[in-house]
Amino acid sequence: xxxxxxxxxxxxxxxxxxxxxxxxxxxxxxxxxxxxxxxxxxxxxxxxxxxxxxxxxxxxxxxxxxxxxxxxxxxxxxxxxxxxxxxxxxxxxxxxxxxxxxxxxxxxxxxxxxxxxxxxxxxxxxxxxxxxxxxxxxxxxxxx
Numbered sequence: 001x002x003x004x005x006x007x008x009x010x011x012x013x014x015x016x017x018x019x020x021x022x023x024x025x026x027x028x029x030x031x032x033x034x035x036x037x038x039x040x041x042x043x044x045x046x047x048x049x050x051x052x053x054x055x056x057x058x059x060x061x062x063x064x065x066x067x068x069x070x071x072x073x074x075x076x077x078x079x080x081x082x083x084x085x086x087x088x089x090x091x092x093x094x095x096x097x098x099x100x101x102x103x104x105x106x107x108x109x110x111x112x113x114x115x116x117x118x119x120x121x122x123x124x125x126x127x128x129x130x131x132x133x134x135x136x137x138x139x140x141x142x143x144x
Contacts, residue, residue, distance in 0.1 A: 006049035014045035071100055074108050078132075082113060085127055093118050094143050098135075115139045 018038040025034055078098040086093055094117025098110050113135050118124045124139040 007046060010045035010048055011042070014041050017041065070106075071102055071108055074110070075100060078110050078113065082115065082128055082132070085131055086115070086118075086124060089123065089127055091118060091120055091124050091127070093124070093139075110135050112136045112138070117141070117143045 018041060021034060021038065025031075075098050078100075079096045082096045082098070083093070093115050095115070097114045097116070099112040099114070100108060100110050102108050110132065111134070113128060113132060115124055115128065115138070118139040118141065121139040121141065125137050128135075128137040128139075
C-alpha cells in the first residue's frame with residue numbers, strides 16, 4: 001500500500017511540474033524536446049518508489065572548505081592598480097611592493113608603496129601619490 005501511495009505522490013508532483021513547463025514554454029518551439037523530458041520525468045516518478053530512491057536523502061555539507069587571505073587580496077589589488085596607473089601614463093617599472101597593516105579589529109590599510117625600476121621617479125611618485133592619498137610613495141631606479 002505504501003508503494004501505491006508513493007507512486008501516486010510522485011506522479012502527481014511530476015504532472016504538476018510537466019504542466020507548468022508546458023504552460024511556460026513557447027508554442028511549437030522545442031515541443032519534441034519538452035515531451036521527451038516530460039516522458040523521462042514521468043518514468044522516473046513511477047520507477048523511483050520501487051528502487052527505494054528518496055529525494056530527501058541528498059545532503060550538502062554545511063561547512064565549506066574555502067578560506068581567503070584578505071591581506072594578500074588587498075596587496076594584489078594595490079599592485080594591480082598601481083601598475084595600471086603607471087602603465088596608462090607610459091611609465092615602466094619592474095616591481096611594486098605595498099606595505100600593509102592589519103589592526104586588531106580587522107581593518108587593513110596600505111601605508112607605503114615602493115616602486116622599483118622606474119626611470120621617471122618624479123612622475124611615478126606624483127601619479128601614485130595623487131591616487132593613493134593615504135600612502136607614502138617611493139620610487140627607485142634600482143631593480144627590486
